[in-house]
Amino acid sequence: MKNKNILITGGGTGGHLFPALAIGDEITNREPNINIHYVGSNFGLESKVFPVKDVWHTLLPIRGYQRGFSLGSIGKNILLPFRIIVSLKKLKNLFKHFKPDIIIGTGGYASALPLYLAEKKYKDICILLQEQNSYPGITTRWFSEKSKTVCVGFQATINHLNTNTILTGNPVRKGISNGKKSDSESIFNLNPNKKTVLLFGGSQGSTFLNKMMENILEKISNIDIQILWQTGDLDYREYKKYNNYKIRVTPFIDNMATAYSLADLVVCRSGALTLAEITVCGKPSILIPYPHAAGDHQTKNAQALVNAGAARILFEKNLKANDLFELINNLISNSDEISKMSKASKRIGKPNATKLIVDQIFELAV
Template sequence: MPIKKVILAGGGTGGHIYPAIAIATGLKEANSETKIIFVGTDRGLETELVPKAGYELKTIRVRGFKRELSLDTLLSVKDMILGAIDSIRLLKKEKPDLVIGTGGYVAGPVIFLAALFKIPTIIHEQNVKPGVTNKLLSNFVDKVLISFSQSMQYFPKYKTIITGNPVRKELSKGIKHVALAKFGLNPRLPVVLCFGGSQGASRLNKAIIEIMDEIIKKRHFQLIHITGIKHYSEIKRKLENKGIDIARHGHIIVEPYIYDMQDAYAAADLVIARAGAISISEICVCGKPAILVPLPTAANRHQDYNAMLLQRAGAGIIINDNELNGKILLETIKSIIFDENYLSKMGKSSKRLGNPDALDKIMLEIHKLLK
């Protein structure tokens, strides 16, 4: 049957929003007449990302719970009631054919009430260890879609399907020699790509600054370092204070943001990153070895579990955030890139974890549910 209207609920961080946008794009490609409505809060990253992607965003009054008893917890209870009222009004007004949740506390009332009203419901979990919202909702929805087989233990098996985490299709289209030429890099030297996720990477930036002198002097490898827009001016100033002019060193690229990430991945022999769901999914689809520094403040320690998955599979090495410094980072980089056999094995292990057809699998499950 044709899908006339879909509500996508999820928000807070990029890890919940980007998969929702990918699913929306897949639905639109299948049928341009399908109306897509995103539901989020007025405080999350969705207020920026969803309109930028060209989709309508409706907000509800809801906030996350804190475990201790406090004024904030009481306000959360009040907002939960208001969020439920907003969700009921929205569902009755829009009458969607399907409601999909991609995580974050905003998905809670929307998905639960949709299931209560017998509207077809799906949740998608991006991380290895799911958040509280998705674990609770899994008992009420029609289907649970997961990104990694290791997540199966947390959900009812009879309705849980491994699809993978949808990533940008263009990521797999990068060509190494073309990318190296675009960045002006030497094809005979290995390339290290370093970036942070949507929640920042100040610790990674600090460690890179500490080893910049050696990268310049020894020229053992080349570096593409993405600082993040909000950190760029500070990093540039700190490098200048050290007497480092990046423009004079062709084997080092420092940028606030790179839009054509398929080229950055294609050029890279090794990736240094946080361990958010989007980052590890992209790393694995591209088949890259990784040094992972999990964000310790991430909810439910989900980045630790994501990183452990890659390390156990032989695709990555973990450096704990509180142990990260320039010396340890440089030693770890050298232990990988100077051992071609090890580098190759890590890359193959990473590729095995990747799921480049995730969006197609998600679309298939949607159509099977609604047929």
């Protein structure tokens, strides 16, 4: 594997970016002499993360197709062909000088063009895909049959792909299950001995979940639990007024390992990486899928945990605030049920996912 060149492409959102970074870190830890180059988008989260991580990278002026009909969306779509042409030119120059032996695609609009170029012009390059969701994204569906291997996060994904698939699970952040509950007092100013509900809507927050929590705060205050509530940056100003000794409101949680260790119950969306983390940590959950996710993949992701006995599911369309409160209250007050759900969650967690994915990459490089 020494002196091999590996291109890792994916991003747009954390769900595609963080697996790419986790895979790259594992490769470097095993074989420091491998050259890794990341490809992402100027418009994705990676444009902020890559410079901070100080990784070798190229950002393309590409963004996803806008499905709305506003003037802004139409204008962005008109520019899309031009962005594709410029991005392909930039990629051809990168391929010429970097000469990748393997391309790893983790999904998102940033990964499609490098995979397309490899498939059309550089057929000697090995392709491996990592699909996070139970229903594969469009990039995986496009290029799965051209890849040597597709590493998937859910068993159900295999049914949608006619290629060599391996169930590895999804990469999670290092140390995510090693948080210390005792640290929660100093980090979050919350009591480590009190039953705790953790609510978050992904790294950017969820306006819907925030509104639901606001609507049940009065009832929450009357039961003996505490709340760790990540609002996201955009909504924090609106909800920070509810911060008190029982309810900790924060725009972003840097130390998720400690947050998970504190939580007796998690209320969240059902993005693939979120579910990977809560199962590795063995946390019971109430899942409220984002209804507009491509292919309704968040509902399919959530169903896998529900079927395993690790979660309950509520649907946004008809959800009333009181229904959420009643489910939280019923679960948090039932220690036996919480324990059963926790064990079920832990059973389906895949803490070695990153290692298994990189094992496959190293096999390709032989």
